[in-house]
Amino acid sequence: MACAGSLLLLSACGAPQSALNPRGPASSEIALLWWVLFWISVAVTVVVFGSLGWALFRPRHAPDATRTESPRLFLVLGVAIPSIILIGTFGLNMRTILATATPGSPPAVDLQIVGRQWWWEVRYVQPGPSFTTANELHIPVGQPVHLELLAPDVIHSFWVPELQKKTDMIPGQTNSTWIQADEPGDYRGQCAEYCGEQHGHMAFHVVAQPPDQFQAWLAAQQKPAAQPGPDQSRGVQVFSSAGCIGCHAIRYGSGAVGGGIGPDLTHLASRSTIAAGELANNRGNLGGWIVNSQAIKPGNYMPPIPISGDDLQALLDYLESLK
């Protein structure tokens, strides 16, 4: 009953972010290993509890003629079989580590992911020209993408359970991994190493697109921000006067304006979420986040912004124009 119940639970893992719902080559290998270990554990549990039950409930009234003094049974059951299982699973583990270490073909897309308290900086390095975005990676379906993982503050861990193996991001060390999705989709990932107060709200999305759509997205992101029109001029002023510019960059022409601390906002309106996957990217959430992000993600590094109603409306108009 319990076993059937657990199996039902496991098979219900079609939900987002389940490693048992693999959509890429590396995660498929990991899921296979997981199921092999699971069924071995089930078999061992059945044998152990079966033997225990037999020992407890076997008939005892007759003289015990079947009892054996030979240690052979115990050697076989207690030493040989466990050794075979342990060596076998060790071999399988090694095989999985090797199979997930490098992609099948050399990656054509090269990214740097910087884990920060508590969001993800995403730098597209190759193919150039390079640019920076946040909390949302786009990748071409069926092609491996190389990821260089950095952490300037504390240890984070990059994990998209449906696509790739968990890889730590360690200050002072550059780790690398790769990611590949075999089906188009929006895959959620999150920080998998406790990194402080808002660790639980440090998510991101990996959007796997057919190659032509990916190229179109890449070309749009590589462009600088659209020159603000007359409708955005007050918003541009507020972006400076309210201090946004001190932390957030917006790329115009050849160089970026401001930034260095928070997410790059050049194409903010093209992203599906804000605040590292915490909120849908719409006018309501953006406004509440700007005015008082501390109520939404207490302890995050963005201070509440003292701003008048009209200035907020103008700033929202400007930010929403950054497509």
Next chain:
Amino acid sequence: MKAPLPYCVLLTASCLVLASCGAQPAFAIANASPERGKQTIESYGCGSCHVIPGVTGARGMAGPPLISWSRRGIIAGHLPNTPDNLVAWIVDPPKYSPGTAMPKLGVSEAEARDIAAYLYTLR
């Protein structure tokens, strides 16, 4: 010891009064659904500015908390809290309060009626 009769009558009466205080909204809004309103509130991100009981993640502190909305007297500091005013306010806040920080989110009148229906369930 037996309770005197008048007390029993009083007690029963109080129970009846209490039982009549069910989850009926303060104002009924025709063709509006509080359940749909709750989903609409979630999709527009109202909760990033307002604490709204019963809405997931609605812990914002940019605007006033909407706790006990049905018992509030005034909307936006100057409009009487009636369904018509509430719906009109949600659809276009700057029209009724120039200078307000509450943005016009593109909420349709039908959606605003659903949202209002939900808010009036908050006692």
